[in-house]
Amino acid sequence: MQATEDPLGILLVAANAGDGQAYARFLHAVAPIVRGIVRARGRGLPVDLHEDIVQDVLLAIHLKRQTWDAGHPLRPWLYAIVRYKVIDSLRARGKKVYLPIEDYSDVLPAEETADPLDARDDQREVDRLLGQLDPRSAEVVRALELREEPQAEVGVRLEMTPVNLRVTLHRAMKRLAALARKDLP
C-alpha cells in the first residue's frame, strides 16, 4: 500500500510537514497497534510496564519519523521500528543494556509520573532511594528536584547537555518511582 492510500501514511506526511494535529492523530492511531504487540510479546512482564514500553516505542517513532520515505509504503517502516523497539525495550527490562542517551530528543516528559520523592519526607529514606541510583543520576535528581538548582548551572557543573540532563532525570525519576512502588506495603 502506498503512502497516499494509507490513512496513517497521509497523516505522517502531514505531520512531517509540520501539522501537529495530524501528528497527534497519527500517534494516537499507532499507539493501540504498539500496545497490542507489546501485550503479545511481553507476557512475562508486569502489566504496568507495558505502557512504559509503548511510550518508548512512540518516542522512537517520534525521533526517527523523518527516516520514512513517503514514496514507499508506511507499514513496513512502522512495523520495523515497532518490532525493533519492542524487542529492545523488553531486553532492556530483562537485563541492563546500553542505550545512547544522546539519541533521545529534548522532549521527554520529566513529570510523567507522580514525584516519587514527594512522599519521602524522611531524609534518610530519600538518601536510601537515591543511593540505589548511579551517582551521576542521583546528583542530577538532587540538584534539579531537591535543591531546585537552575538547569544551566547543573549542566555546566556536571558537564552534561540540557538533553542529557532531561533524559537522565526522566530515567532516574522512573527508576525511583519503581523503587518507591516496590517499597510500598
Added chain:
Amino acid sequence: MTTTDNLIRRLATEPPLPPFNPRRMALVMVLSIAVPVTLFLLVLGHRQGLAAAWSNPVVPFKTILPLAASAASLLLLLRLARPGARAGGAVWLLAGPGAVAVALWFGAYALRAAPERFAEVSAASLGECLGSILLLSVVPAAVILRVIRQGASTWPRLSGALAGLTAATGATAGYSLFCTRDNPLFFVSWYGAAILMVALVCAALGQRTLRW
C-alpha cells in the same frame, strides 16, 4: 488523560525534523575518505611509475576492487539506515569484489612458484600495509559511524560493520596507489586483513553507538 496521551500531546507540539537526506550523508562520508587519502598521497606521493604499473592487468584490481567494495557497502549502509528497508541486490554488488579478490588470490597461488608466493611478506611490509590502512581508516570510520546515526538502522551491528567496510575499503583504494607490492597473495591477504579488522571494530562500535 493517561501518561501516554500526555506524551503524544507533547510530541505533537514538537517542530518537524529536518528531512532525512541520504545524498548529503553520502557526500559527507565520501569526503571523510577522500580528504585523508588525498593528504596521504600529497605528503607521501603515489608509487613511482604508477601508469606503467597499471599496464600489468593485475595491478588495477588493487584499487578497483576496494573502490567497488566501498561504493557497494556505502550504498548498502544507506539503504539499511531506514527501518524496514531491504538490502536487495546491493549485497551482490558487495559480494562481487570479494569473489574477484578470492579468485585473484587462488590464481596467483596456482601460477607462482612456491618461493615467490610469500616473498614480499616481512615485518616491515606488513607494518606499512596494515598500519597505513588502519590509520587511514580511523577518521572516515569515525565520521561514517557518526553520520549514519541520523538514520535508524534496525541492524546496528551490521550497519557498524558496513561503516567500517566503507571506510577501510575506501582508505585501501587510496593506499593502493602508494603501495608497490603487486602480488595478489600479498595485497589480497593483507589489505583484506586490515579491512576485516576495521569492519570488526566498527561492528562492535555500531552495536553500541547505533542503537536508538
